[in-house]
Amino acid sequence: MxxxxxxxxxxxxxxxxxxxxxxxxxxxxxxxxxxxxxxxxxxxxxxxxxxxxxxxxxxxxxxxxxxxxxxxxxxxxxxxxxxxxxxxxxxxxxxxxxxxxxxxxxxxxxxxxxxxxxxxxxxxxxxxxxxxxxxxxxxxxxxxxxxxxxxxDTAFHATLPPAAYTYAIDAGLADKYRVRRYGFHGTSHKFVSEAAAEYLERPLGELKTIVLHLGNGASACAVDGGVSVDTSMGLTPLEGLVMGTRSGDLDPAILFHLNRKAGLGFAELDELLNRKSGLLGLSGHGDMRDVVTAAGEGDADAQLALDVYLHRIKHYVGAYAAGLGGVDAIVFTAGVGENSDVVRSGALAGLEAFGIAVDPERNTSGHRGRRRISPDESPVAVLVIPTNEELEIARQCLTVI
Incomplete structure (x- = not known):
């Protein structure tokens, strides 16, 4: 054994x-x-x-x-x-x-x-x-x-080019305090991008892939030939997509505004952005299943939360497709990505002109394994690949012992 x-x-x-x-x-x-x-x-x-x-x-x-x-x-x-x-x-x-x-x-x-x-x-x-x-x-x-x-978690993103990991602040200050984009969910992004190549029966080195790891924490990653070249999380896991309780991207001046006008200190702002924002802050529900249910019942706040969530995903898909110079596959993974047909269809709706489409029947099927949910003739393969970070960690262990 x-x-x-x-x-x-x-x-x-x-x-x-x-x-x-x-x-x-x-x-x-x-x-x-x-x-x-x-x-x-x-x-x-x-x-x-x-x-x-x-x-x-x-x-x-x-x-x-x-x-x-x-x-x-x-x-x-x-x-x-x-x-x-x-x-x-x-x-x-x-x-x-x-x-x-x-x-x-x-x-x-x-x-x-x-x-x-x-x-x-x-x-x-x-x-x-x-x-x-x-x-x-x-x-x-x-x-x-x-x-x-x-x-x-950060190791897969060590390949980010300087243009992708550098923030436009004072260079000396950034270097002294290690301020840069590190990215997270790297173990999942690595496993899923490699599994997508295996599923498509194509060499990993020739694929341009966008991986959408959508759980309570969520991140997007642009993978070029098996190498991470851009990712949505930054210095911390707060940046990027809307999450269960995290805000994702926002204008940093909002923090100064809330400090001056609402009197919120650093600890309160940290609590707000990490634990009281995202889906929870917008709708009162931190779980996507509850948001979708409430939106379906006519809850306007839940519908707005869902719309903001999907808008942000689409924003990153477009940006990464441009940065990659095209895309061969878009892959959904993690709890929301693997299980929410509403999120998958909504995140890619309206992108047919770019060769990106979701087949409604495939998307809503009860199948839970690796699967394609785009039409066969679609230029971009849209896949659902269950992540397995534990297996990826175990595989990586064997490579160094």
Whole structure:
């Protein structure tokens, strides 16, 4: 067996997936929530699923003080429910790390120096990198003696040209404080762009692809021959498309205006743009399913939220098609992209003159795998490709060990 354990560590959660790499099958996946929960709120919740012909799922609750304790809980679940760690001991542990800055361009075997750099880059991702590092430290205790590999969300976008990653502010200030476009969701964009080439049975190197990763967080990426050349998220995951609770693009002078007129300080503005804007701010609903339902029932605020969301996607599709000098494929992925036929059709409506069209019957079919939703004769293939960031992390682990 050649298994890889993939870890996605949050500040109060631990997601994991054990993958058998000879056939890329999932042996187990799990989620431990409310790590560190104390007081009367009680215990952490652990859900583990064992896929297969007869999938089984188990849920338990117990105190989990920190990430080190979370790994003990995970290993105890393996002992009790399987799969056997003796028979499926991982050859490596892969870790999702959000921000690699300009320092990490690909999967990287974790060393003490790498951990120092991840910690230093926490100023660019204060909500994510510290939690990612907690997971790495705990995993090294639980799985000593095997390689631990960091896979960075920003790494796929390390190929952005200077014109795409440079902001037009004072160059010295930008250099001193590391202000530039880094981009995120890179692991997903890489997996999906390669899967699109495989689906179309065309060489990756000849394809011009626009990937639309539409979940609660959302980003667009222009991929030329398998290489990221532009992406919508910037210094942080706030820039770009409208998201569940994030504003995406806006005039930066709005912040000065709200500071002067509404008296909002930095912390309040941060809270506003990251947690109280986007679909939630416009409609009161942060989930696209609720927005679509409300809009269908005549809710004007929900309809406007949907229209703004679709307008922003179309804006990026047009910009990236121009930047690429043409486009061969547009790919929808992630929770909204994979499941909302309303979003897919609305985002590309009116682009038929550019060879971009959506077939209504294909778009609304119940199929949930990889599929084409554009007419066969359409010059631009419009695809739906379910993302699999865990598998991509596991694949990248094997390339460096």
């Amino acid at each position: 050649s298994t890889v354990l993939v870890i996605n560590s949050g500040s109060s959660s631990l997601k994991y997936q054990l993958i058998e790499m000879t056939n890329e099958s999932v042996l187990a996946n799990g989620l431990i929530e409310r790590i560190g929960a104390g007081g009367d709120t009680g215990s952490s919740k652990h859900t583990v699923t064992l896929p297969g012909s007869e999938a089984r799922s188990f849920t338990s609750e117990h105190p989990v003080a920190d990430h080190t304790e979370a790994f003990k809980v995970m290993l105890a679940a393996f002992d009790k429910h399987g799969p056997s760690m003796a028979e499926n001991h991982p050859v490596a542990v892969g870790h999702r790390v959000v921000h690699g800055g300009k320092r990490f361009f690909g999967p990287t075997v974790v060393t003490d120096l790498v951990k120092i750099n991840i910690e230093d880059l926490a100023e660019l991702a204060p909500l994510h990198n510290p939690a990612n590092l907690d997971g790495i430290n705990a995993a090294q205790v639980a799985f000593p003696g095997i390689p631990h590999v960091a896979v960075f």
